[in-house]
Amino acid sequence: MMIKKPLLIREKAMFEYLDSRRPRRALLIGMGLPGITTEEAKASLEELAQLAYTAEVEVCDTLLQTRNRVDPTYYIGKGKAAELDSLASGHDVDLLIFDNDLSPAQMRNLEELTGQRILDRSLLILDIFARHAHSRVAQLQVEKAQLNYLLPRLTRQWKHLSRQAGGKAGVRGPGETQLESDRRNLRQRLGGLAQNLQQVRRQMATSRKSRKEVFKVTLVGYTNSGKSTLMRAISGAEVLIQDQLFATLDSTTRTVALDSQRKMLLTDTVGFINRLPHHLFESFRATLEEAVNADLLLHVVDRSHPHYEDQIETAEEVLKELGLEEKPTLIVYNKTDRLDAKQRQEVARACAEMENAVVISAHTGEGVEELQEEIRAFHPLDSVELDLRIPQTEGRLLSQLRAHGEILDQDFRENDACLRVRLDRRWIGSLHLDRFAVEENAAEPLQTV
Incomplete structure (x- = not known):
């Protein structure tokens, strides 16, 4: 199966206003909620500023509001949301970037109230991902993430997503609305991406096996x-x-x-x-x-x-x-x-x-x-084989043996697990395996080398 070239949609719809060809200025908005200290909230805003810098966005100012809960309509309080328009005008910004994920309704309400472009943390990260994806697998993964983000946020304004069929007759079902058609096309693209990524993962697994x-x-x-x-x-x-x-x-x-x-x-x-x-x-x-x-x-x-x-x-x-x-x-x-x-x-x-x-x-x-x-x-320069009898209560040790070595033989009894394992000598001392050596091994003390 031939894998089609991924369509990174930074230039489309929600992703178009971080186009690096145009300078962007932004106001960053964070929220201090119960369980989050002021220091933690400020640190998160600092990281958001780094993300904005990576996306070639100039940060003009930051705003941190403390609330007991998120406002379901505007995320921040309505009064503070109403102030954002004047703040944006005062700083001559064209983006308001929130340090959290916004629901589709919150994003729409904020845009209508402030008249500004609204981004959330996920959308900003997605733009950075699209800028830095160079390999086929990275581009496939970015497009999948973009479409998963976009699916619950579809509205009629993103009509380009339903134009993939070139207007052929019979594409839409009886009575299908434009929005339904957009969603159906998006799900089809996601399904194709899932198949392409699965093929890439198989190829990567084959490469790892070699x-x-x-x-x-x-x-x-x-x-x-x-x-x-x-x-x-x-x-x-x-x-x-x-x-x-x-x-x-x-x-x-x-x-x-x-x-x-x-x-x-x-x-x-x-x-x-x-x-x-x-x-x-x-x-x-x-x-x-x-x-x-x-x-x-x-x-x-x-x-x-x-x-x-x-x-x-x-x-x-x-x-x-x-x-x-x-x-x-x-x-x-x-x-x-x-x-x-x-x-x-x-x-x-x-x-x-x-x-x-x-x-x-x-x-x-x-x-x-x-x-x-x-x-x-x-590095396993020098591995050894050991016979061990380990109480089944030592579940963590059994997991570590599987992680660090190879189980050659095993016999689970009522209270013990009798194992023959191969592992690097350095783990003998680190895991204190001398405690569990069977008599055949006891004559020769276990030591790290």
Whole structure:
């Protein structure tokens, strides 16, 4: 089946007013709700400003309102919404960007009340995705996300979506309205995209199978944490490096020699972001599957960011949703060149107390060789086979054995699981497997090498 070229619809309808050929000025609006501190709300608005900058939008001012609940009609209070028109005129802006997702009705009501163009967080991210999608798979994923966003927001004004059939007779059913026709055409396009993406995923799975025996390392983490810079520092690959959110949407994989005997496949992936709408996350699942199939994850953290702990939490939530919470992971604290001497000492002390954490600056190269040493320690240069008897109450350990090794044989009894496993020697000590060695193994103490 031949895959048609994706139709990214930045130029169409809702997506047209972020056209980079025209300068745009915006007012950003955030909401402080119960359970969200003022500091958190301000930090979220700062991130929205970064997103706007990436979309080539000039931010003129920000507005933060505190409320007990969201207004179902205007999202913010009607009085504050009415003020937006005069605020926009005073700053000569042509966009009002909200730091949350708006319902179709809220977006329509705000446009009618203020006379301004309204964007929400998802729509802004979608524009950035469309700008940065270069590979076929990224473009397919972006178009799918765009159409999923657009479907519940269709109105008669988006007539271009129903013109795909060229006006042929018999396209519409009896009594079908223009809006119904638009929706039907949109669902058909989504169905075709789903088939195309499924074919791409099969091709990617075949490609992964061909390199199954090679040790695979995947860079994950919050957007703009320095993953692409680290990719270049380790592999020498000429990858795009920009101080922007979502500069990388396409997975990049390079072969890297760890030493004379071992090599790895290093992959860069799309970054995570706080409150990424679920339909956007689902659209990029095909790209994130590179992390699912990795032997080791490098969770890259911008340690210089004032809210780096929140960014770690966001990334861990995404990894958990992908089922990767038990995947072998190195925490890589990056951008330490931006810290002062006291902060660097604090980071070094904290990492010394942690397992599997490294401090680096991918920009200067500091700590990169130490990181590669840690990666070598994870590489299965020397694996062993062990006979173990593990109580079935040790469910977490059983999961870790499956994640880090290969189960060669298993026999589940009433209270125990008798296993023969193959795994790298380094896990013997890390998982304290000497506690569960059967007598045949007991004569030869289990030690890490």
